[in-house]
Amino acid sequence: MARLSLTHRLAALLVALLLSASASAQNETVSVKFTLDWAIQGPQAFFLLAEDRGYFADEGIDITIDRGYGSAGTVSQIAGGAYDIGFADINSMIEFNALNPEQALTAVAVVYNYPPFSILTLDDTVMTPADLAGKELGAPAFDAAYRLFPLFAAATGLDPDSVTWTNMDPALREPTMIRGQIDGIGGFYFTAVLNLLAAGVEQDDITAFLYGEYGVDVYGNAIMAPQSFLEENPEVVRGMMRALTRAWQDMLADPVAAIEAVRRADPLTDPEVELNRLLLAIESNMVTPEVVEVGFGGVDMERLERSIAQVAEVFGLPSVPATDSIYTAAYLPPLEERLPPVLTE
DSSP, X not given: OOOOXXXXXXXXXXXXXXXXXXXXXXXXXXXXXXXXXXXXXXXXXXXXXXXXXXXXXXTTEEEEEEOOSOHXXXXXXXXXXXXXXXXXXXXXXXXXXXXXXXXXXXXXXXXXXXXXXXXXXOOTTOOSGGGGTTOEEEEOTTOHHHHTHHHHHHHHTOOGGGSEEEEXXXXXXXXXXXXXXXXXXXXXXXXXXXXXXXXXXXXXXXXXXXXXXXXXXXXXXXXXXXXXXXXXOHHHHHHHHHHHHHHHHHHHXXXXXXXXXXXXXXXXXXXXXXXXXXXXXXXXXXXXXXXXXXXXXXXXXXXXXXXXXXXXXXXXXXSOOOHHHHBOOTTSOOHHHHXXXXXXX
16 A cells, blocks of 8 residues: 655645634634613514524524613613623614714614604593693603603603603502502503503503604614624624524514513513513514515614704704714625515515
């Protein structure tokens, strides 16, 4: 048997080393810390579903998903480095970016195309936004509906100073209103309505003013990250968006299965309540006529530009952030993969 020459042996060794390095690279995973905006609930189901079904793992991502405690805090935690990427109100991010340009974040996918912010009341004397004058409303200090109330007031001609706000723990918001200790509350529509119904309030007794129905044409929650993370990990972010797009499609196709992922993440979840909350969020905030055009994660850039200007004006921000500094579609999958199921069947 002929012996291999030294050259041949070295060549074979080099090939083996290259194959080994390639296999190692393929098996390598990247750890990512992700934070939600709030507690684990139905509308966040697709994040948990992507983890549950191994979609992140398919992209080489070892993800940790934590609950949040309000968008303002979530934005600060991402900017401060406690998390790599997260899910929060894009308007809170716009305000943060204008005030902290050195820590600015960028949204890579808008999830709530229609804003979920609302004022809700059980007071039968309140029929229009003007009737809120002289009333006392309650919400946590970090709640997006509370912080964006000046937008609603400006859009409806309501003097914001005519309303008194009481800040309270989230768990006390609906019960305090039910007991009649406050006249109304601010919150995400799908959160507050389902909490009230679960507490035994009749649907017909709830009056809700959705900001979007009164001229507040802003976007809601988005997935966001520091620019440094996006620049240093572009393929990781693209992989996350592919995984989340798959899970979003799965969630729309089978909401019940999506709620199972929520239940596994939080065994104390009431599946029926969270399914109804998810269905309400899908119908009201996630799948809109605009999403039919721009797909999951997309935006209308002209609408975004107008909303940034609206936020900057009402909050008296020192500058108006450029639209392309607030949002980029560069990490999203192709449009045909992001369209709602009715268009992809």
